[in-house]
Amino acid sequence: MTSLITIHKGLIFTIILRMTNDYHLSEDLTQDTFIRAFMNMKKVKSGEHFRPWLCTIARNIVRDHYRRNRNSPSVSFEQVEEFQGQSDDPIRRRVVIQDALARLTERDRMLLTLTYYEGLSLREIAETMKMTEANAKVCLHRARKRLRKQLAGYENELL
């Protein structure tokens, strides 16, 4: 059980942080994800379905959290302003992209995070998103375009 956490905590934490934009909250929700997974261990079909299944739990944990607490993930434009004048700082780029992500739909955000998290196959992504692989590709293309649109005007912060 402990090794399962070690192997997958990075993936789950990355997904949740991209979804919530809140470091401390993400740490708690990552723990919740593993606990919920362990409580439902009997429901996993087989090894190859484990990662999509775990990602789905993470997604539901985040949804449940915001359903309980009503407020949606915060868009921290103020935070971006604070970093101004430090465009060579990688943190600056992170905040700009994270903010752009926060303005996308939950589905786009999830899809983009899964796609660029190294090592996840298209099959696993499609399974987590409950889409066909072909559909996932189309949705990803649109999500990328929407993300680019959100970053319009911030181009110089990225380079």
Add this chain to the structure above:
Amino acid sequence: MKMNSCEHLEKVIDYRLHRLTDEQEKEFELHLETCAFCQHELAIEQAIEEELSVKLDPGFIESKVMTRWRLRREQGIRSFWLYAYRVIVLGITAAVLAFILFPFLLRLPIKSFLEINQLASGLERLLGGLPQINPVFVGVGFAYALLIASSIFTIVRTRR
């Protein structure tokens, strides 16, 4: 994208997502060598991808998760026994009440009903005396049955 002046700019995302055919890809790569706008756009897309590929780490959470999980399981077992206890108490109460209420509702004398030698004849009347059964008795009996059934259902559900 206001400052663009290249019609191929849209292709950069397609190129990065490998949505172009081999021929289109080669063609675009050739164009890329000479077009500053597309080069700029490609750099932006690569920067976005690079940032999205960053793996974030929650630090050492293993022991916290294991402790919380064990606690949750113990709580689950404890609440299972709590439910079991409740159902047993409920069942006994229901049975006791039934034995007092049934003869009362059937207008049987309680004293004689509780006497062991009279119990047999009491039950005989209870089972055989269909015309004596009134709707209230049936309703109360049904409610008890429902109550016990729902308790058992709760137990089964919490166990899973």
